[in-house]
Amino acid sequence: MTNCCDSLQTILNSFIGVTSIQDEKEKNAELKRQFEKIAKGVFFDGYFQVNDIRRIYPMEIEFYYHEENPNGLKDPVMYHTSDRVKNRDLEYYPLGSLNFHVSGMDVTFEKDKQYRAAFLIREYKVYDLVNKRWKEEQRPTYIYEDMLMGISVFSGINIQWVTEHTTTGGYKTESRVNVAAYKKDEHGRYIKDKNRNYIKEEIKDISKEEFKLLPEEEKKKYFFYSGKMFKRCTRPWNYRKIE
DSSP states (O other): OOSSSOOHHHHHHTOOOSTTOOOHHHHHHHHHHHHHHHHHHHHHSEEEEETTTEEEEEEEEEEEEEEOSTTSOOOTTOSSSHHHHTOTTOOOOOTTOEEEETTEEEEEOOBTTTEEEEEEEEEEEEEEEETTEEEEEOOOSOHHHHHHTTOOTTTOOOEEEEEOOOOOOEEEEEOOTTOBOBOBOTTSOBOBOTTSOBOBOBOOSSOHHHHHTSOHHHHTTEEEETTEEEEBOOOOOEEEEEO
């Protein structure tokens, strides 16, 4: 290992959120700056090591950020928020916690009583130690399998981030995958239904046939999920590594 780069722990610790900024445009600009710093560290300055026999290199990550203050910046799609689980006393995860859920695995960097923050690993490469050589394996993209499956509880499970400058290259950003926009009122605040759930912007006046006829740039504004079409969230919080 080398000391040529900051550890992921140091980078996540340096994240301060944007609770002190009132203007939403300024909030998003500052979040972009802080997210980029984390993405560079994740892509180029290390990897997850599992029991010294497996290495996982993230290739695509998505950020989620939600302020618990009633007037704060909201991220309605985020799982681990008091709004989503209807619990004002919802715990705050310690720095670097692994949160497994139906969409994959989050790495958290929340701050108590201020904001929820995490990045989701969407795509990755995995290498196994085979005959004392690291071999890239192609397996289903369920990261909990590569993190946990096939390891005996009697030998123990050890997952850690190894800081090491790994590769060079770039990255590109775009909107998050299958994340819908949510309805807002005239003041720009998200609307909730009678069950206190945020309301997705479902598109009902465009058929699949009509959708196919739209220009390609227009199609990027929507996506289909479970037979329904939704307006896409435009926050550019998806980061993909370019080799």
